[in-house]
Amino acid sequence: MSPVLAAVFPPVLGLLSDAAVTKYLSRGMQAGKENPPQTALRKAATTLSEDEPRWRTEPVRALIDEAMNRFEDQQPRVDAWLAPRLHATLRMTRAEAADGRLWNYLAMLVAPDYVVWRHKDKKSGMAPTTRFSGRHDLQAFSRLWWVAEFFRDGADYRPVETACVYQDVMNSVMRLEVADHRPTAAAIIRIVERLISQKVSNASDQINGLSKAINAAGSTLIFDVLAPDQPVDHDALRDWIADSAHMPDVPRTRLPDGPDDGAVDKQAVDILLPFFEKLLSEAPLRDRSKKKQDVENE
Amino acid sequence: MKHVFPYQTLFDPVDLEVVSVTVDGRSLPYMQISKSERTIALHQTGRTEWDAATLQLKATLPEQEIAVGPWSDLVCLAVLTENATNARSTARLSKGRDGYWHGQIELVHGRHLNRASLALAVTGEIGGVQGRIIGATDKDWCIDLKAVTPKRQREIPIVETDFREGPEEWLRPFKDSLWIVETVNDIPVVYLNTTAVEGLVEIMNDKGGSPGEKLVRDMTASQIAQDVWTAMFHTAISELDLDDDGTPVVPSGWREPVLRMMLPDVLPGRQLTDALFEINERRTSGSGWPELQTNIQYAAGKRSQVTKKLTNAVRMVDSMDRNGS
Incomplete structure (x- = not known):
């Protein structure tokens, strides 16, 4: 497979409809063997305001290049590094981030090479469509921005790095409605921290079980x-x-500062933590034994 | 949805009313708050830049039942959420001298995109457990950021445009079609081509006209409706999430009511979850899938016939949305 030459990217970010993605996303692009049809895509897209420096493409593109260089052969580890930095580069409100067309634009016109690099499936040799255009917790860039938004503690992005250690946090916790309550999300991260420090072997299963148990508890309890x-x-x-109008590029080695919009209430987290630990100790975990058997039988 | 709770909950209804709304300190015209539809239209023409709306709330709780019931530490909580932005904020209401519960909640513009949902939950301590949900409003309030009139019913937008030379580049290849249904977004959109058949759009928009024109109008509307139903159905079943054990999860948004309505005609005599499992199985494996097409066509045709007009069809989707969940 020949690597696709870095295409010339547009100077300003824009919005690209799902329909346009459906139309122009080819299997060749998903496999990283074809360049996206830049002209057609640019025609189909709406460009955001040039007057707002935060919509400039160059800082995002530079960040993504750096990410791919740093984590050349260890793609999953890129999330923890890139998520906070992407969030601090693409400064916007939740309302703006909820517009999937922005993420479509990034994936199709700015960095399709990243999508393939990060999400190419070994079996099929292609990155799934949902990584180009899809739900907020699946799309290649939106998932990173939202994981940072969900788990940051005010200006402090450290919990985001923790959240990115296990894919299950993004795959299950981020989809919980109860996790929109910040102390709930923060308490979950505290448990993830414990699992990391204790080097628990089935941490993924535990996170999965925990998120289900919290969701179930949330149907009769209001954590707020x-x-x-x-x-x-x-x-x-x-x-x-x-401030993004006059900010330098985000730091590459230390963590950037997020918006200082108030830390999560520590007391609230302390109240929830023992309760969640109890839920986890009682939660049924995924049974791996059957799966293992299946593999052995194959 | 009615849950079964492992403890005693309120039997009598809880009610929430939005008394008034201010946007950045200025009152929202009364016309934009509909109590009967429980909907607030926040959009004001010419005022796209605003920071926050404040909603004054008044709740009615079954005080008598509460007085004799086993609950303590009662909290009356307004909960404002929107799935699209993962936004959630809450505000406590307090009991006034008039017997009602009063409070206010702020809706921050930057945290909401389309439609926010406002619910009221009553929690209390029971059986030694705090924060238990013991009551909630049956029907949430809907706060529509993009609407000028407070209508619950969400219409499928019909965009009239020239496929051949209009601004939507991606419609060019369909320049000979009368219409196109797009179902990839939050709401399906119908694009009506103004240039494919001369005069058709005029007839479609006309209210009166000759019996012939009426017939053309009804037939076309019904055909569009059939296309919309078919497209919605296929979209709804093509994006099913699976549980750990492979059971499909009922999708959210408009997809849910569409499936609830059409599946009984596509796979008669089955429970929703069973039908969903079956249809996903057939679609992914391909076996038995062609056979289903007739039923899908029938189900879509039935909706478009029964409802005749597109708007009615949409109204049905919406009323299912409200009653079915």
Whole structure:
């Protein structure tokens, strides 16, 4: 397979409809063997305002290049490094981030090579369509931005790095509605930290079991009442976004600072933690024995 | 959805009313709040830049039942959420002298995109457990950020455009089609081609006209409706999430009511989850899939016939959305 030459990317980010992705995403692109039809895609897209420096493509593209260089053969490890830095580079509100067309644009016009590099399936030799255009927890870039948004503790991105250690956090926890309550998300990360420090062998299964148990508990309990959070400082977020007009590129070695919109209430996390640990100790875990047998029988 | 709770919950209803709304301190016109539809239209023409809306809330709780019931530490909590932005905020209401519970909740513009949902939950301590949900409103309030009039019913947008020379580049290849249904987004969209058949769009938009024109209008509308139903059905079953054990999960948004309505005609006599499992099996394996096409066509045709007009079809989707969940 010959690597695709880095295509010339447009100077400003834009919005690209799902329909356009469906139309132009080819198997060749998914396999990384074809360049996207730049002209047609640019025609189909709407460009964002040039006057807003935060929509410039160059800083994002540079960041992605750096990410691919740093993690050449260890793709899954890129998430922890890239998620906070992407979040701090692409500064925007949740409403803006919820528009899937922006993520489509990134995947199709700015960095299709990253999507293939990170998500190519060994068996099929292609990156799945959902990594180019799909749900917020699946799309190659949106999943990183949202994991940072979900788990950051105000300006502190460290919990995001923890969240990215196990794919199950993104695959299961991020889809829980109860995790939209910040102390709930923070308490889950504290448990993940413990699993990491204890080098637990079936950590993925435990995270999966825990997230199911928390979801079930959330159908009769309201965590917001048990563990009230501090209000978020929306002005601070707005200022942080406005600051992007004159910010340097995000630091490559140390973590950037996120929006200082208020830390998660520590007390609230302390209230939930023992409760979640108890849920985990009682949670049924995925049974791997059957799967193993199946593999052996094959 | 009615849950079965392993403890005693409120039997009598809980009610939530949005009394008034201010946007950045200015009152939202009363016309934009519909109590009967439980919907608020937040969009004001000419005012796209705003930071936050404040909703004044008033709740009615079954006080008598609460007085004699086993609950303590009652909390009356307004919960504002939107799936698209993973936003969640809550506010506590407090009991006033008038017997109602009062409070306010803030909706921050930057955290919401299309439609936010406002619910009221009552929690209390029971059996030694705090924060138990003991009551909730049956029907949430809907806060629509993009609408000017407070209508619950979500219409399928019909975009009239010239496929041949209009601004939508991607429609060019379909320039000879009368219409195209797009189902990839949150809401399906119908694109009506203004240039494929001269005069058709005029007839479609006309209300009166000759019996012949009426017939053309009804037939075309019904055909579009059939296409919409078929497209919605295929989209809904093509994006099924699977549980760990391989059971398909009922999808969210418009996909759910579409499946609930059509599956009984596509696979008669089966429970929803069973039908979903079966259809996913057939679609992914391919066996028995061609045979189903007749039923899908029948189910789509039935909807478009029964409802005749596209708007009615959509109304049905919406009423299912409200009653079916």
